[in-house]
Amino acid sequence: MNITLIEELARKIQYEDFRSSMIRKEAQTRTSLIDRMLEALGYDVRDHEVCSIEDNAAFRKQGGQKVDYSLFKNGNLVAIVEAKAFETSLENSTITSKLSDYFKNKKLDEKQNCRFFAMLSNGLEYRFFADLNKENLLDTEPFFIFNLKDYTSQDLKTLQMFSYDKIDREKVWEWGKILRAIENNVINLSPDFAKFVIEKSLLTNQKKTEKLVQEYIPEIKKAFEYVNSKIYKNQSIESKPHKTSKPDENLNPIQKGKVQAFWEKSIIEALSSSSQTLKAEEIWEKIQAKYPKEQIPTTNSNPVKRVSEQCLYKIENIKAIGKNPSKFILKTTSWTEEEILERYNSDIVKLYQDIKTDIMKLGNVNINPTKPYISFKINDKNFVGLILQQSKIRVFFTPRVSEFNDPAKRLIDTSAKNTGNGNTEFNYETSEDKDYLLSLIRQSYQIRS
Structure with missing residues (x-):
């Protein structure tokens, strides 16, 4: 899975010009975001053996229903994908109902006992569905959501299970079943699970009446909240940077994306404000003059070096002039x-x-x-x-x-x-x-x- 590309997409959606170019435009959303996300997951949308675009999803292939993408690995269907225009609400029951029809029809084509998933996306959210509640009938609720605007390292780890290289249809389906069971019993705290907790606690000598279960449900919820906070606290302690860490090494992907977006924006602003080439030191001076210190996201003890590295390697439309120390200029044409x-x-x-x-x-x-x-x-x-x-x-x-x-x-x-x-x-x-x-x-x- 190409995390670098995902981080790039996360940065792009922060820019108003990029977002506005896709509002109410499904085709543009697919080209600029969904195609690239599938590419990041290892699915080449240009390879007909891996991706079938506008694939027939009608009942027994008799009709005009088509799903936007069908994804394959080694000749086996692994997912169908339905795309919507950027930031379109995915809570619409009509949209999920249509996806459910596509899923049911594909099940008939692919044989009932095969496993594959359905993805619904508006370029920002990527919602994954399966038939976890009832075989061959798509659930109305997704079992995993990846949001480009708000994701964690754990979300990336989960997303990798759906990548071309890693996907195992049976294992992902079983993981989804376990997750759904935890949601239905632990998070929503079913009476059966409450009884289990009571039986495993010091209350084993009491009869597990419905009244007793209802009485202890609030206490069990409080206990789970406490345990969850301890887990989160331990994770936070483990993720604190060591003294030997490199700059930005311990930032999560969203934070890294924001840092990179700041440097790209501020450096281009500095170069745009001058008709002359600028050294890294001069660019840094302009950034300091425009932004308060607390708004400049850097842990680098040598910000001039960082400016130079960004100009040399990270920002596409900047050209270095001469040898070290280089001067930099904005490019208005493609690279030759x-x-x-x-x-x-x-x-x-x-x-x-x-x-x-x-x-x-x-x-x-x-x-x-x-x-x-x-x-x-x-x-x-x-x-x-x-x-x-x-x-x-x-x-x-x-x-x-x-x-x-x-x-x-x-x-x-x-x-x-x-x-x-x-x-x-x-x-x-x-x-x-x-x-x-x-x-x-x-x-x-x-x-x-």
Whole structure:
């Protein structure tokens, strides 16, 4: 699961311009948020074997009912997804009723005893449903909700259970059944569970009458609230930063997103206010002049260094001019290959140019330069990307390690590391590796063709 991409989406929805572009626009919401969230979960919406868009969801496929997405893994349906325009209320019974119909019809198509889930999303909330209360009948209430505006590290851990790499339909369904049982019995405190608590307490010599159960329910609730507060307190103590922690290391994803959003906004504001290039020190001075100290979210003892790192690596439309100490300027155009290559030494540039020449010979290849990397596409799909560094080139591929013939075992599986750069990597350091690398690139090209 690509947590970096999820954090990026969480940052974007904080901007009014981004949100307003999707209000009452389902297609835009799907493109800008839902498609990307599915991508973060490992589902390639462009791959028909993984995602069927506008999939037939009519009774025995006789009719015009279509669900927005059907997601598959190894040929098995794992989820259907219904999309709505950004921030549309998902409490609408008409919406959930339609989703229930799709689920029931898909159950008939996929055989009654198969397990799959239903997701309902407005780009902000991702609600997961299943048939936990009654087999083959979709519950009216979701058993898990992921909200881009308000999520925790535990929510991310739970969301990962639905990712392409991790999903196990039976185990997730069983987890949902357990969760629903806890909700129905513990959180809502059913009389049966109250009797169980009384029996396990010191009240074993008393008859468990309905009157006694009702009498002790308030006390049991108070006990659970106390236990819950202790659990929360222990978690808070465990999550406190150690003295050796790096800046922002202990922030949760929402907090990290807010910190990154502040730096991006404030640095762009500083650069926009000047017609000249600015050093990191000058950008920091402008930020200090505009914002009170308490509004600047940083634990970094060297904020100038942080400004420099943000400009160099984190913000797409900023260009560094010259050598250290660099000056920075806002870019108004897309990145060119020449602008990227000018940051690297001649040996790395030559290594890049040699491999690029052979990549372009594959045919029908488009080059896509971006600030962090240069990727190459076939049929509008990335099949290889090159991250240039001062001593090597990191080569990344979207296909997984298992899809390659890699006799020398040189590929690195990065699918679980949330790097945001494909699922597989290869370190290209010398021209001696060129032939082997080319064999991997050709395989990726064929897979993505």
